[in-house]
Amino acid sequence: MIKFLFKKKKSSKLSIDFETFLNTKLGIKPLNEDLYLEAITHSSYKNIQNQSFDNERLEFLGDAFISLIVAKYLFKLYPKKQEGYLTQLRAKIVSRDHLNKLGSSIGLEEFILYQKSANSYKSLVGNAFEALYGAIFLDLGFERAQISFEKFILIPHLDIDKIFLENRDYKSELLIYFQKKGIKISFETLKDEECNDGLQFMCNIIANGEKIGLGKGSSKKIAEQSASKNALSKI
Structure with a gap:
């Protein structure tokens, strides 16, 4: 019994700073750490480290998840707006430029693993942001991922009026x-x-x-x- 109480915790694959980031900025505590490590691994880093994974598959999943959550959020927020308005607004919110801004606003970039070279990766942060929510969805389920995105991203960081005026089509x-x-x-x-x-x-x-x-x-x-x-x- 005493041996069990004082058993050492298994070492984490994630840095303490990244775990703190996930907890304070997104309100989650990882269960499957491999998913989060994959989410922040850019393909350029995979190539130089000879790893078997990068974040592109999680990016695909996160893209679909974020699009759905934003659509649901706007549907409830604007009960009298027509489909055309909602479609335009969702497109602006989930655009690569805006996701880059959201990822940067929460400080995600410092945790992304990528090959730092003269090449610039314009979608680096936005892609990792999508991948991260793909990881959260797989790890903790739809409901928990939705709560995180709405509470920690949409409500504090989304200025819909500003987005619509600045990017009006x-x-x-x-x-x-x-x-x-x-x-x-x-x-x-x-x-x-x-x-x-x-x-x-x-x-x-x-x-x-x-x-x-x-x-x-x-x-x-x-x-x-x-x-x-x-x-x-x-x-």
Whole structure:
């Protein structure tokens, strides 16, 4: 009995700092440590360490999990919003850029194992963030992973109004608006090779034979967004 009470705890595969991070930043205590080690292992690190695993499979699972949780969260948060609005907002929240920001905001990057070289991995943090929630889902189950994501990520770190305003997709909004009215619109975008102000693309939006929006930009996409914003301001 005495021998059992004073039995040494099995050494952890995870650093004390990483375990503390998981507990304080995500509110979880790992059961299967291998999953979390896999979640923070980038493929570049696998190659130099001759390991048999990296986080890409967990990233796939985490991507699906996060998308579902965000969809459910938005569905409950906005009971009167239509599918188009919810779809756009979810896409912005689960975008690679935004997941990179979420991962960085909780300090995940310092724990990721990867080959530090001149190459930059633009999606490093976002991918590891997805993989980490894939690991939590497998280790602790859907309900526990959902509680962690909502309590420790969505509520404290998600500014929906800011996300929507900063990343507003004016073109999609305009298309949805006229689609509901049964009106087809067209985007006529031309490139002015002699333009000197850097805004060489010009877009006219046509509805029922009339020009309803005009915009310029350094690319076709930007010009169309600018024209769409102009058209929406008149509606």
